Amino acid sequence: MFTKIWDFMKRHRRKFIFTGVVIGGAYVLSKYARKKLQEIQDKEAAECIAFAKRQHHFESNQRTCNMTVLSMLPTMREALMNAMDTESITAQLKAKPSNKLELWEELKILSFTRSICAVYTSCMLIVVLRVQLNIIGGYMYLDSLKASENPDHEKLVATPVIQHRYLEKIQHILGAGLQMLVAEVQRAVHNSISSISLKEYLTLSDVQTIIERVRKHVEFRQENGYHDASATSLCKYMFACEPDVDEACSLSKEQLFMSRVFRETQDVIESGDFHSVISTCLDTGFTRLLDKIAESYKHTPEEGTTINVNEVSLAMAKLIPIINGLIHTVCGDAPNIFIQELLLKEPVKDFAANVYEAFSQVESSCGPG
Numbered sequence: 001m002f003t004k005i006w007d008f009m010k011r012h013r014r015k016f017i018f019t020g021v022v023i024g025g026a027y028v029l030s031k032y033a034r035k036k037l038q039e040i041q042d043k044e045a046a047e048c049i050a051f052a053k054r055q056h057h058f059e060s061n062q063r064t065c066n067m068t069v070l071s072m073l074p075t076m077r078e079a080l081m082n083a084m085d086t087e088s089i090t091a092q093l094k095a096k097p098s099n100k101l102e103l104w105e106e107l108k109i110l111s112f113t114r115s116i117c118a119v120y121t122s123c124m125l126i127v128v129l130r131v132q133l134n135i136i137g138g139y140m141y142l143d144s145l146k147a148s149e150n151p152d153h154e155k156l157v158a159t160p161v162i163q164h165r166y167l168e169k170i171q172h173i174l175g176a177g178l179q180m181l182v183a184e185v186q187r188a189v190h191n192s193i194s195s196i197s198l199k200e201y202l203t204l205s206d207v208q209t210i211i212e213r214v215r216k217h218v219e220f221r222q223e224n225g226y227h228d229a230s231a232t233s234l235c236k237y238m239f240a241c242e243p244d245v246d247e248a249c250s251l252s253k254e255q256l257f258m259s260r261v262f263r264e265t266q267d268v269i270e271s272g273d274f275h276s277v278i279s280t281c282l283d284t285g286f287t288r289l290l291d292k293i294a295e296s297y298k299h300t301p302e303e304g305t306t307i308n309v310n311e312v313s314l315a316m317a318k319l320i321p322i323i324n325g326l327i328h329t330v331c332g333d334a335p336n337i338f339i340q341e342l343l344l345k346e347p348v349k350d351f352a353a354n355v356y357e358a359f360s361q362v363e364s365s366c367g368p369g
Contacts, residue, residue, distance in 0.1 A: 057137065057140075057141050057144075057360075058134075058137070058353065058356050058360075061133055061134060061137040061356065062130075062349070062352060064133060065129055065130050065133045065134075065352075066343050068129060068133070069125060069126055069129060069339065069343060070334045070336070070339065072125065072174075073331050073332070073333055073334065073336065073339065074333060075174065076121055076122070076125060076174060076331050077118075077327060077328075077331035077332075079121075079174045079175075079178055080114060080117060080118055080121065080178070080327060080331065081114075081327065083114075083117075083178060083179065083182050084110045084113055084114040084117070084182065085110075086107055086110045086111055086114060086324050089103050089106060089107045089110070090107065090324075093107070101198075104198055104317070104320070105194075105198075107320055107324070108193065108196075108198070108316065108320050109186060109189055109190055109193070109194070110186075110324075111320050111321075111323040111324035112189045112193060112210070112214075112323055113182065113185050113186045113189045114324065114327055115289065115323050115324070115326040115327060115330070116185050116189065116211065116214055117178070117181055117182055117185050118326065118327045118330040118331050119282065119285040119286055119289055119330060120181060120185070120218070120234075120237070120282070121173060121174070121178060121181070121331075122285060122330055122331065122338070122339060122342065123278060123281040123282050123285050123342060124173050124177075124234070124237060124238045124278070125170070125173055125174075126281065126339070126342050126343060126348065127274070127277055127278050127281060127348065127351075128170060128173060128238045128239065128269065129170055130348060130351070130352045130355075131265060131268050131269060131274070131352075131355055132166065132167060132169065132170060132265060133167075134352050134355040134356040134359065135261065135264060135265055135268070135355060135359050136158055136162075136163055136166055136167070136261070137356055137359075137360070138355075138356050138357075138358070138359025138360035138361075139157050139158040139261070139359060140158045140163075141360040142157065142360060143156045143157055143158055157257060159254070161254070162254060162257065162258060162261075165258060166258065166261060166262075169239065169240065169262075169265075172238070172239060172240045173237065173238055176240065177236065177237040177238060177239075177240070178237070180236060180237055181218075181237045184217075184218055185214060185218055187217070188213065188214040188217035188218055189210075189214055191213075191217070192210050192213045192214055193210055193316075196316055197316065198315070198316050198317040198320075199315055199316070199317065200315065200316050201313035201314065201315050201316075202313060202314060202315075202316060202319060203297075203310060203311070203312065203313045204290070204293065204294055204297050204309060204310055204312070205310060206313075207290065207293055207319070208290055211286055211289070211290070215282070215286065218233075218234075219233055219234065219279075219282075220233065234278065235266075235269055235270055238269060239265060239266055239269050241266060264359075268355060273351060273354070274351070276347070277347050277348055277351045280345065280347050280348075281342050281345065281348065284341065284342060284345065285330075285338070285342065288338055288341065289326060289330065292326060292329050293319075293322065293323070293326070294309055296314065296319075296322045297309045297312040297314065298312075
């Protein structure tokens, strides 16, 4: 019997060898495929975890930004009211002074200037702070990755000291930047309304025209015969330029990093994308400002009649207190519908995501550009 089996195997040995090779190859290939599949699954799982972690960090960063803006509203309001102190003029007018007309004219200019500056400052604060927090947030995320990979040797790039010094730059908007903005807006306001008497009646369309003239002067300034419609026309109010640092100088790594991150921030603020976002916010902000002014043009109509707010007019003297009080709408404490709408605008959120994405990539550890 064994002889027959042996003879059978010899006669078909090639088939047995081929079958063995096929089965063995299939086993090896199957094992290799399972290994590769496991590697792919592990890689995908790691990427999903990394994405989820980065997404969580980004969303946390946006919440921090929103809370920071809301917490800065009292400071912003105080800075604006100190820069344009209309309250002291109002107090003087109540005493019926001899220079009453002069005070009213000054109040007229300052009221329009203050409300317009409030919109500019709010939009700038929201978008610039979003840029800063997402740039430094990207570096902080990279630091967390390095720390998890090598906790004993990797040093932080975005140290707490650097974070503090970098975020302090937002004070420019409420300091030197605000002073320059007030001066520019006040010149534009003076050119637009100085000739309008206190007794002259204005429609809502007239007020809109005044605001548009001021915006054109501030945002589309003329330099050397050309109109500058880029973000750089507003940049000086938002971010203080830093002198270029020669990396060959004997500076610490911290100083070099600070110089680089300032330069990166300035590049973002001067970009076309930033200009598009800040313009969208300004358009929304001034539209809401006009909506609030329009409420004062609405009078209760007689029963059975309707009223067209665009056909109503108010004397400049009556408009001044209304315009003057708008700062408490624009810069009012939370809950602030005006600010909330700007914070939640899709272009603002999309731009923030793009900035964070650019600075939270591993390739960005040396800084983009």
